[in-house]
Amino acid sequence: MARLGMVIDTRKCVGCMDCVVACQTENDVPQGYCRDWITTEVRGTFPHLAMEIRSERCNHCDNPPCVTCCPTGASHVEKSGGTVQVTAGKCIGCKACISSCPYGARYVHPKGYVDKCTFCLHRVKDGKDPACVSVCPTHCMYFGDLDDPQSKVSELLRTRLWHTLLPDAGTKPRVFYLT
């Protein structure tokens, strides 16, 4: 069974926000909301500064607190691909998943249910990349099966240095940032 994940090369990302706009268009994200976003982190003291630009989204964690806390099973791990999804028709809008997510990846859709990045499941089922990956002008985003040693994402994680977001939270994120 596939274990889908994303690898983002922070050395290539320029923070153009094409991924953000592509997601909003593809998924009809309501105005004023976003499923993915750009974070810019600057470290050091002038003039010795280092900057990392990241395209962030739901990390589709291996140990997702949003799934374990959901009282209805609306938040669930999809059988094929192991991504974290929300079934709108089961969600009661209690917001426990939002409180338990260390990444702030979820929001309440104006229609009342909780919404977030789906890794463009509908596209992935058709053999396509998620919208954000497909439009990236610098080709800094990679998507594939982390359990397949032949996949591009596995190869990058073997050969490059990487980090995940807030590893201390114990959520085992599946979005990796190459440094």
Place this chain on the structure above:
Amino acid sequence: MIEITTTRHNPMIDPALHVWGWEIPVYLFLGGMVAGMMVLAGWHMLKVLRGEAEGSFAVQTPILGFILINLGMGALFLDLEHKLYVWRVYLTFEPTSPMSWGSWILILVYGLLAVSALIRLDEAWPWLAQRVPLIGRASRYLLDRPGLVGALAALNIVFGIALGIYTGILLSTMVARPLWNSAILGPLFLVSGLSAACAVVHIAAAALPGRRPAPAGMIAGALSALVQPLTPQYPPQAHAVSLVRFDQIFLAAELALIALLIIGLASSNASQIAAAGMLFAGPYALAFWGLVVGIGILVPLALQALELRHRIPHTLVPALLVLAGGFALRWIMVQAGQASHFINAAAF
């Protein structure tokens, strides 16, 4: 130095999480209070059955508890964003979700309080019993079977403790909120609920000094139901003193648990140390120490101690302060907890 900027701007998420407003603190407060009332009522019901105590104020406490749990669940419902789908909670049981446990506990508590309330409902609300003869029959059925009342008492204690602890565990399992990540929160909310229960029973007893027959009307009837067994005199000294003594124990335990909560957080990782710091500096610090610890615990403890030593007359002031402090505890923990967040370890 680290400077982080983000383009994210989702309502209720940014700049700091604020998905839960007044509804959740109100629900946690009322739920905890009802939990405490169930424990007190169950314990007293057992004493009455054994002949160790007179009266049956605790047998009638479930009537007020039933009203309060309805208010609490109403607040919880108002908080839901997808209200029409609330029934989905009861089509499944998710063992890893405290909220799923809580939803089922609430249903059991609801039924338990309803049955417990039936014991004295015909006496408390004669106007209702006259219209629905079934209530009178149910009351007599229960009163004729001490074994059944004993079982109800034991269940009240068990589910009261479960409900009280659950209100804290609900928050403490949220991995992303370091201020809540403490197992102490369960016992703390339980003890705070017990203390609030003493206060509300005390207030209800004093607000309507014994009258027979019980006045008509829903609210007055419910309040007088609590007072009935305390008749004929205005709250007998023994009852007031016993409630105050209980409250002293609960308040002292609450103080100790707050200290343990802070010690636990302050001796943990960077995120939890920062969360503990929120109680010492920033917008929540004064409210926490002033309202929760000062006005809600220390002042009532001192006043009650003076009352018990007959230095000052018994008043409702400590009970009112305890209720204010109990509500402030939920309010501040819910709001500050949402503002607390994981800190990137690399920042240190």
